[in-house]
Amino acid sequence: MDKLRVKISGYGGQGIILSSYIVGKAVSIYDGKSATMTQAYGPEARGGACSSQVVIDKGQVDYPLVDSAEVLVALSQEGYDKFFHILNKGGVLFYDKDLVTELKDHTDVVEKAIPATRIAENMGKKIVANIVMLGYVTAQTKFVTPKAMEAAIRGSVPQKYVDLNIKAFTTGYKYKKE
Amino acid sequence: MIKKSKLRGEFFMQGDIACAEGAIAAGCRFFGGYPITPASEIAERMAYRLPLVDGAFIQYEDEIASMAGIIGASWAGAKPMTATSGPGISLMNENIGLGMMMETPCVVINVQRGSPSTGLPTSWGQADMMQARWGSHGDYGSISLSPNSPQEFFDLTIVAFNYAEKYRLPVFVVTDAVVGHMTEKVVIPPVEELDIIDRKYTNKKPADYRPYDPDDDLIPPFAKAGDGYRYHSTGLTHDERGYPVMSEECQRRCAKRLVDKIKKNADDIIITEEHDIEDADVVVVSYGISSRTVIPAMEKAKEKGVKVGFLRLVTVWPFPEKQIRELSKQIKGFVVVELNLGQVVLEVERCAAKHAETKLVGHPGGGMHKMDDIVNAILEVANEQ
The missing domain is CATH 3.40.50.970 (Thiamin diphosphate (ThDP)-binding fold, Pyr/PP domains)
Known part of the structure; x- marks a missing residue:
């Protein structure tokens, strides 16, 4: 696929913006493709609905916004409810199976569930749930290489949390359905 | 850090x-x-x-x-x-x-x-x-x-x-x-x-220096503050010394140079980006973020058989009058894509009026143009008799 649009949604404090930043950086700095990241910029606060988006292209990214997406990552029920309609036919929905519990009757999208927050909690830090999810998304979609993602994570999180985040990524990457 | x-x-x-x-x-x-x-x-x-x-x-x-x-x-x-x-x-x-x-x-x-x-x-x-x-x-x-x-x-x-x-x-x-x-x-x-340009300073002696005495390029050289040069600068109409002079003659010299120094150097200042202009029937004109919806719209219009080009204004002011005038003689019309209800389109219209049609695809902001609106405008201009 030459062009891919990714929407990541959840609530403020989950690292939704950072997730898109890491994906965009991995793709554009380490994988040699183009990426444009934009974020919903409103009166969002911790706990409120929050979303970010990345457009990935082999060539230049022209139109930078995401009106419809090939990949939707939902880390909250509200995030799912708000954005499931932008997912294209044949698109992939990634969701945290403990946080998104009421799914519409999808017939034309691929659903991929992972208990990202629970896994992160078991690692001792709930805040790396987004990175667990990114690991899973990386393994299941292949639009970005794990090597690039690791490099982007290393450059984007505080130094003392690098190891934890890499571990979170690897755990998500290796996740198999329960 | x-x-x-x-x-x-x-x-x-x-x-x-x-x-x-x-x-x-x-x-x-x-x-x-x-x-x-x-x-x-x-x-x-x-x-x-x-x-x-x-x-x-x-x-x-x-x-x-x-x-x-x-x-x-x-x-x-x-x-x-x-x-x-x-x-x-x-x-x-x-x-x-x-x-x-x-x-x-x-x-x-x-x-x-x-x-x-x-x-x-x-x-x-x-x-x-x-x-x-x-x-x-x-x-x-x-x-x-x-x-x-x-x-x-x-x-x-x-x-x-x-x-x-x-x-x-x-x-x-x-x-x-x-x-x-x-x-x-x-x-x-x-x-x-990087190419970095710094302001030009005078090589005249303090006694011979006049702060608003322009060189041939219409730009007066600076003197460094603290180097012993006398200075006067004001928002009032002023002569070469920088002193206020309330005369028609001085006003003409003063205001005209402010306009001319940009007008006469326009070719040096104006930057545009062209895509497929050569044999185009329709040319889309856009700038800034609007311009990023144009390329995919152009591709769509081309699939429908329209010869369409794109002129992106990297500098919007001074306006590339010469370029629009020249183009207007070769094409059917312009489509101007901007996130307002008609501003730069007025300049395109002014320069193209004699020879080519101009059509606005405007948008009040807060969202982006629908790609189909741009495509349809291109088709309309292309198909006009």
Whole structure:
């Protein structure tokens, strides 16, 4: 696929913006493709609905916004409810199976569930749930290489949390359905 | 944390941050401003970065003082910048006129949001384009650059400083909230690889120097503050000494040179980007963020058999009159795509009137053009008898 649009949604404090930043950086700095990241910029606060988006292209990214997406990552029920309609036919929905519990009757999208927050909690830090999810998304979609993602994570999180985040990524990457 | 005073390399960087880094690379060492969405990140970055390069950051009480502050800093020899959005430009316009009249090099960034008035603070538009050209009262030539990506926001901020120093005036970079808040790859070359222009200083002795006596290029050279040169500069109509002279003759000389120094150097200033212009029947004209919807729309129109080209205005002011006039003789018509209800389209119409049709695809901001609206406009112009 030459062009891919990714929407990541959840609530403020989950690292939704950072997730898109890491994906965009991995793709554009380490994988040699183009990426444009934009974020919903409103009166969002911790706990409120929050979303970010990345457009990935082999060539230049022209139109930078995401009106419809090939990949939707939902880390909250509200995030799912708000954005499931932008997912294209044949698109992939990634969701945290403990946080998104009421799914519409999808017939034309691929659903991929992972208990990202629970896994992160078991690692001792709930805040790396987004990175667990990114690991899973990386393994299941292949639009970005794990090597690039690791490099982007290393450059984007505080130094003392690098190891934890890499571990979170690897755990998500290796996740198999329960 | 950034340890190095000057950045180089590849970054995944937000537009506003890239603008601040472009300013630092161009030699900007003074920022005076008042934060406003969606330009706040520029001030934030400058507040952090300037002390690392021995520069100064001042947050003023408002935009009126900010503009006055950068004019003062420029006269002290610094390359200064301010950054704001439409509401801030409205407040700065009186002092922007002073900067034009005193011929003060400085850079004014406008990250446009939805307007008029406070409008849509967190969303975007391109409805300040005429304000950038005619915002302050009076006749003066002016320059506005319009980047459509973080990389270009970096690059054009440097160009803006170069033009400001070369032509001695406040230069605008007029972008929008999408570009300001968008994050993309930005390549920052080593400083020594950048083309940096600094203002010209006189080689005359203090006794022979007159501060507003222009060279053949219509630009008067500066004298360094503190070097013993006598100076007088004012917003009043002035002669070559800088002294107020209330005569028709002096007004003609003074105002005419402010217009001519840009008009006569337009070929040197104007930057455009052309795609498939040569055998086009329809040419789309756009700038800034709007221009990024044009390429996919063009591809669609081409699939329907239309010969369509694209002229992107990297500088919007001075307007590329010559280029539009020439093109209008070869094509059926222009389609102008902008996030306002008709501003730059007026200039295209004016220059194309005799030979080609002009059609606006406008949008009030807060969203983006539908690609089909652009495609349909291209088809309509192409199919007109």
